[in-house]
Amino acid sequence: MPRDVSTPAGARAVTAVAPAKINLHLGVGDLRADGFHDLLTVYRAVDLWEQVTVALVDDDDPDVVVVSGPGAAQVPTDRTNLAAKAVDLLRGEAGSGARLAIRIVKGVPVAGGMAGGSADAAAALVATDRLLGLGLGRAALEERAARLGSDVPFCIRGGTALGTGRGETLAPLLHARAEQHVVVAIADGGLSTPVVFAELDRLRAERSETGRDLPRSGGVEALVEALAGQDPARVAGLLANDLEPAALSLMPALRKTLRAGAEAGALHGMVSGSGPTCLFFCADREQAIAVAAEVSETGVAREVRLTHGPVGGAHVIDNPQQTPQKTP
Numbered sequence: 001m002p003r004d005v006s007t008p009a010g011a012r013a014v015t016a017v018a019p020a021k022i023n024l025h026l027g028v029g030d031l032r033a034d035g036f037h038d039l040l041t042v043y044r045a046v047d048l049w050e051q052v053t054v055a056l057v058d059d060d061d062p063d064v065v066v067v068s069g070p071g072a073a074q075v076p077t078d079r080t081n082l083a084a085k086a087v088d089l090l091r092g093e094a095g096s097g098a099r100l101a102i103r104i105v106k107g108v109p110v111a112g113g114m115a116g117g118s119a120d121a122a123a124a125l126v127a128t129d130r131l132l133g134l135g136l137g138r139a140a141l142e143e144r145a146a147r148l149g150s151d152v153p154f155c156i157r158g159g160t161a162l163g164t165g166r167g168e169t170l171a172p173l174l175h176a177r178a179e180q181h182v183v184v185a186i187a188d189g190g191l192s193t194p195v196v197f198a199e200l201d202r203l204r205a206e207r208s209e210t211g212r213d214l215p216r217s218g219g220v221e222a223l224v225e226a227l228a229g230q231d232p233a234r235v236a237g238l239l240a241n242d243l244e245p246a247a248l249s250l251m252p253a254l255r256k257t258l259r260a261g262a263e264a265g266a267l268h269g270m271v272s273g274s275g276p277t278c279l280f281f282c283a284d285r286e287q288a289i290a291v292a293a294e295v296s297e298t299g300v301a302r303e304v305r306l307t308h309g310p311v312g313g314a315h316v317i318d319n320p321q322q323t324p325q326k327t328p
């Protein structure tokens with residue numbers, strides 16, 4: 001471990017945090033020629049956070065990546081780590097020869113459909129920008145973010161936003177401020193995002209041969225309108241995820257998890273993005289606590305967490321021990 005990677009923010013180290021995302025609506029179009037799918041998604045940032053410290057180290061110290069927290073062993077510590085890719089991108093662009101060490105503290109499930117790796121990339125961009133004094137604005141950072149992954153720009157932006165293109169083109173949904181309390185059921189094991197998209201293509205082709213197309217989610221107007229109100233049940237009735245059948249096909253045990261949430265009285269349960277994390281939307285914090293306890297007791301999930309949103313996007317923190325900003 002380089003000697004000053006844990007130095008509190010100052011001249012030689014900067015710490016930033018970035019939130020997990022959920023997709024309140026995830027509409028998936030057909031496979032494009034570039035290997036991606038067009039998306040129509042409503043992203044929401046929730047208060048599970050990744051923390052990334054980027055530190056200047058001496059010339060003879062290596063550019064290490066150190067990862068701690070739940071699931072850390074599954075995260076690469078070479079230059080394929082998304083935070084390392086973010087650091088390398090900005091350092092290369094700046095023509096800087098600085099040696100930079102990275103420390104990641106994970107708070108988002110790994111390979112869980114909540115954009116943990118993307119949040120690391122977002123936090124690393126924000127921290128490196130500050131550490132190297134680049135002064136890139138939010139728009140320039142989001143443009144770099146899109147090169148690293150489809151949902152990295154949203155992890156920088158936070159709040160609630162409409163995502164189009166492959167998910168990288170954002171429009172803020174400023175009125176969609178209705179707060180949500182969501183129980184997060186983390187599965188044992190992960191699902192690979194490209195494998196889940198490919199499974200959806202396979203299921204769609206198979207079903208279309210039988211003349212019974214897999215249903216596709218429609219527009220988001222009603223959901224966006226509901227998010228401006230104060231009725232969690234109305235919002236819950238409008239949530240959608242086109243990737244859910246693919247995640248369930250690859251991991252059938254998730255049906256049991258969804259059933260446990262329904263039996264516990266959640267307003268709505270669904271797979272988070274590409275899964276396998278399952279989300280249970282609740283009427284209020286009290287109900288979320290009760291649902292979390294009941295789902296936890298059934299033993300269907302490796303871990304159950306309570307979260308809420310919307311929260312803000314990636315930002316520098318002065319004290320790595322401090323709680324991240326809670327409002328967008």
Ligand SMILES: C[C@@](CO)(OP(=O)(O)O)[C@H](O)COP(=O)(O)OP(=O)(O)OC[C@H]1O[C@@H](n2ccc(N)nc2=O)[C@H](O)[C@@H]1O
Nearest residue numbers: 035036037113114115149150151166167193194197273274
């Ligand atoms: C599905 C979503 C929903 O928000 O997130 P997760 O639930 O996995 O976190 C995102 O679209 C994931 O975004 P991200 O994890 O950044 O994916 P990328 O690195 O850009 O792409 C990884 C791979 O996923 C597939 N992919 C991704 C985005 C997209 N619009 N169409 C795709 O087909 C492609 O096979 C691509 O090569």
Ligand SMILES: Nc1ncnc2c1ncn2[C@@H]1O[C@H](COP(=O)(O)OP(=O)(O)O)[C@@H](O)[C@H]1O
Nearest residue numbers: 081082083110111112113114115116117118120
């Ligand atoms: N910093 C990182 N944190 C987590 N995973 C990373 C990171 N860098 C690369 N990865 C790889 O990206 C994959 C997807 O991880 P993650 O972003 O946590 O899940 P998801 O795409 O389902 O939201 C993981 O299997 C992991 O090997």
